[in-house]
Amino acid sequence: MSETRVDERTAVRVDEGDHERFSHYVDKAKLTEAYVVGTPVIALCGKVWVPSRDPTRFPVCPECKRLYDLGPEGRRLEWERRARED
Numbered sequence: 420m421s422e423t424r425v426d427e428r429t430a431v432r433v434d435e436g437d438h439e440r441f442s443h444y445v446d447k448a449k450l451t452e453a454y455v456v457g458t459p460v461i462a463l464c465g466k467v468w469v470p471s472r473d474p475t476r477f478p479v480c481p482e483c484k485r486l487y488d489l490g491p492e493g494r495r496l497e498w499e500r501r502a503r504e505d
C-alpha cells in the first residue's frame with residue numbers, strides 16, 4: 420500500500436559521507452542498485468547521494484542512528500510527521 424520505506428532488516432550502514440562526513444543507513448537493495456547503475460540512494464535521515472564502492476570510514480550519522488533505533492513503526496510515524504510539516 421505505502422511507498423517504499425526502509426526496512427530494518429535491509430538497512431545497512433554505508434560509509435560514505437560526501438558533504439556531511441557521516442555514515443548513513445540506507446536500504447540494502449537500493450544500495451546494490453546504486454552500485455550497479457549509479458542511482459542515488461536515500462538514507463533514513465533523508466540524505467540523498469550516490470554511494471561509492473570504495474567507502475571511507477565516518478562516524479554514524481546521528482539522525483540515521485536515531486531513526487534506526489525507532490524501528491519500522493517509529494520511522495513510519497516520524498516520516499508521516501515530516502510529510503505533514505513539509
Ligand SMILES: [Zn+2]
Nearest residue numbers: 443464480483
Ligand atoms: Zn543520515
